[in-house]
Amino acid sequence: MPNIKLMESALPVAPLKIAALESCRELGEKVNDYIVRFRQDTLKESLDSPLYYNYQRDNYLIECPCPRFGSGEAKGLLKESIRGTDLFVMVDVCNYSLTYTVNGHLNHMSPDDHFQDLKRIISAANGKPHRLNVIMPFLYESRQHKRTKRESLDSALALQELVEMGVSNIITFDAHDPRVQNSIPLHGFDNFNPPYQFMKALLRAEPDLKVDKDHLMIVSPDEGAMHRAVYFSNVLGVNMGMFYKRRDYSTVVNGKNPIVAHEFLGDRIDGKDVIIVDDMISSGESMLDVAKQIKERGANRVFVCTCFGLFTEGFEKFDDFYNKGYIDRVITTNLTYLPPVTKEKPYFVVADMSKFIALIIDSFNHDITIGQVLDPTKKIHQLLESHKA
Known part of the structure; x- marks a missing residue:
């Protein structure tokens, strides 16, 4: 150490x-x-x-x-x-x-x-x-x-x-x-x-993961998480992409301008494993929408890495997306409270901090x-x- x-x-x-x-x-x-x-x-x-x-x-x-x-x-x-x-x-x-x-x-x-x-x-x-x-x-x-x-x-x-x-x-x-x-x-x-803890937990859960440009890609779910994705991609030596949110600035819902669509900028995804990196999952809607779009673009496996898993609207949607094959793993830390039900989720991996x-x-x-x-x-x-x- x-x-x-x-x-x-x-x-x-x-x-x-x-x-x-x-x-x-x-x-x-x-x-x-x-x-x-x-x-x-x-x-x-x-x-x-x-x-x-x-x-x-x-x-x-x-x-x-x-x-x-x-x-x-x-x-x-x-x-x-x-x-x-x-x-x-x-x-x-x-x-x-x-x-x-x-x-x-x-x-x-x-x-x-x-x-x-x-x-x-x-x-x-x-x-x-x-x-x-x-x-x-x-x-x-x-x-x-x-x-x-x-x-x-x-x-x-x-x-x-x-x-x-x-x-x-x-x-x-x-x-x-x-x-x-x-x-x-x-x-x-x-x-x-916690990028080291993320990779340690991910490689332990997915020992067959190939970390190179031909098999892996890092994706930022929005412009705010770009610096995390840039660091990850450079350290791992793989390419990265980014989604940006198109919002409707003419209306306000729950204090925010609603997201109209997620647009992607980056290399081809098809056939590659993809790691989505962000600081937190709140309700998870935007993260899951990004995961779905990545899968529809032909990605092999989709791994979500986030420091804080708040899950403010529960796990029902995550269960649904896992069953449909849109996400393969959700890796989050134990820095915030995780309900006991997370231990029962086959896709859930905890990075111990x-x-x-x-x-x-x-x-x-x-x-x-x-x-x-x-x-x-x-x-x-x-x-x-x-x-x-």
Whole structure:
């Protein structure tokens, strides 16, 4: 693993503690297990030094519940001292499975509720940690990153609010538009991407996949995902294509101009396997429409790779498209909540990100470069070489 040698020669900034909110508890436990394993295998000869006090532990997680009153109001609690620690707070703002009651009525938690709980835990920390870091895989309000006419700038406001509360670093994944970090130019903002994890999961699910120009192609479902597809195609050494959305700008439906059609720009698809790369699946309609068009153009197999699988309108349409042969695999990460039903889907593949996050946290805690973590090109090339062998 990269950075392990650097960690062995670097001191931790402060004792590590991880506050995984209920929304991110499962992922937090996996991350904790990896960090425990990392630290059991390193620095054996230096652990007697007081500089490594509390370095090797069986658990870095702390309890941080946010109980609610009958009115729906809540408070954040920290069940142990975090004074002088390097605290990492993990939150999944898209976890809709959690509920609470308001005057006897059941409510599902929204991204607004999760963000408020995050601020409660930061408030409970009350300036005591040596350093405060937030890991928010899906960046809160990231799709409202720019202003059109009279609109709010929610993502920028949220980031500014966090740094004003004392957050030193904000860590996120595949931000809808990373330029939102311009709202906090003097504070830490790191945006990681999972192309290596995508390829690892895909090659494991499809061991016969041929990665060359004659058999594989990368497709961007819209102009917004172009940079992801360009990177993928260059690293894999294959061609790419792009769909662009023709919209009806004369009407507005649910706050958006409806898509009239998807037009394709690129090389011939027929006979090739195709990987569609995007940052998220929300309802999935545009992604499925693109997959259908690709299949109708003669593609062999269609693989959908997306960082966040939100599936806001369920899986019925995905099941239908899989049964009709329009999609072969849907690969998404475990960075946001996935309902248990996904384990039953024959086309569904999860790219586990817990080891990656553990490496990020450990690197941050040692204050060492994360350049190799940010750039997965070398790891992808090694993966492809072993796959071909």
